[in-house]
Amino acid sequence: MNYPKISIVTPSYNQGQYIEDTILSVLGQRYPNLEYLIYDAVSTDNSVTIIKKHENELTYWVSENDNGQSDAINKGFARATGEILMWLNSDDILMPNVLHFIAEQYIEKGDAIYFGNCIHFKENMNSGLYASGSNVAESFNTIPLELIDTIIQPSSFWSKKVWLQNGILDNNFHFGFDWEWFLRAKNNSIPFYSINKPISLYRIHDEHKTGTGGKQRQEELLKIYKIYSPKYAKLYKLVKNENFNLSLGEKVIFRVCKLLPTKGFNRISFLKMIKYKKYKKYTIAEIEAIKMML
Structure with a gap:
């Protein structure tokens, strides 16, 4: 099989307690044509130490100031040379053998956005592990994307051609930039292919940005609603x-x-x-x- 190159970008900031799980979930795929880039925003915890521990298996990494998560991801994709792209946040995890599967989907169906199911989980030392699944394909087919973001970002991939056609992430958004990008893709008539398979593990924790955005996040989502x-x-x-x-x-x-x-x-x-x-x-x-x- 002629494996298409897959480029994965991980934006990182002060997620030292989680980032090694993220890195190992990517490297552990043992995908033969992988390009893995990490953009750290000058973390003050042990994130850089952990990144350096694995730097021999990384394509590129840097720790530098940026203008937010979307800016770091845009930088990564500007450098990426793969046919297939995705970003994986430094607190999320890929399921095993996902990259081989996505490559097969891309070879069969071509340029598109591919998205699958996800397992949400939260570790709690007192009450143990909480986990729940999702049926993203059903949600996407029954709920308008303009109403609610039914695509779970760490379970999504797309081709480089799609990225160039749809444009970079909007740096004006810090909470809903992935949803805005998917909505833009829908307006641009880019194909979406759902996958009935868990692609990632989505970690829920107290510092999670979605849960701590408050009023700022609400105002940002309102702007996206007004646009689309x-x-x-x-x-x-x-x-x-x-x-x-x-x-x-x-x-x-x-x-x-x-x-x-x-x-x-x-x-x-x-x-x-x-x-x-x-x-x-x-x-x-x-x-x-x-x-x-x-």
Whole structure:
């Protein structure tokens, strides 16, 4: 088999307790035509020490100031020479034998974005391991990408041609730049191929950027909604400003409604019922999806 070169970029900043798992998951693929680049943003923990430990197996690494995660990834892809690209954050992990599988998909189907399933996990010394799976293919085919980001980034690859056609990541975004890039690709009519296979392990931890973005992340996502779906931008603003705490009277009505033989009745359906004029243009599923993005 003539293995196409795969280039993987890992942006890194102060993830010393996780980055070796990331590095080993890439090198452990033993893919014969791998280009692995790490861009560290001058970490102050032991990240650089761990990177140096593996530098003989890396194509390139550097520790230098950047303008954020997306900037580091753009730098990496500017240097990358592979036919297939992806980035893997320094707290995520590739599943075994993934690169050979992706190469086969690319050889068979050509230039496109390939995305698969993911296993989310969180390690807790007190309660053990939490893990959950995903059915990304079903989500992508049933939920508009403009409504919610159904593609899990560490489980996605694409060809160099697609990267050049779609353009670099937008450095103005620090939380939703991957979602914006996928939405841009959809608008550019780039093919998406789903893979019914777990591609990566997505680590959940207290320092995870998605969970610590707060108001800044919400405002950024609103900007993306405004660019790609004004309809959902309005819904996002409504849900973002919604008070989901029920008054005493509403709690009584809610409990009575739950006793009725109504399938799937929950707080969101109750919210739409009591605020029908406010949410009449949106389905319960759309409101629930938007709430997940907060």
